Amino acid sequence: MKAYLISLAVGVAVGLLYNVAQVKSPAPPTIALVGLLGMLGGEHLIPFVRTWLGSGIR
Template sequence: MWGTMFIALATGIVIGVVFQSFRIPSPAPPFLGLIGLLGMFLGQRLIPWIKLWFSHN
């Protein structure tokens, strides 16, 4: 899991450097993009937790 997270972070950094070097605007405002990513992460973690909770009831 940590390897996947490192690859995702490294890829994001590389893409950020490329965007900045060509002066390409970010596809989403940084704060909104981070909130969206947080929502995606929480959503991915929420579904298994809900399934586990219902299986115990």
């Protein structure tokens, strides 16, 4: 979890620097990032549901 927070903090800092320098970010558009988030959610959804259902049966 610590690595994710560090990554987020560095990303925000770089974004601020890009804004101050008035440089367009090379990052993909927000809609693409939302799609990636959906893919990650979908990837973890089935194992999560299996674990959740499996723990309720016992």
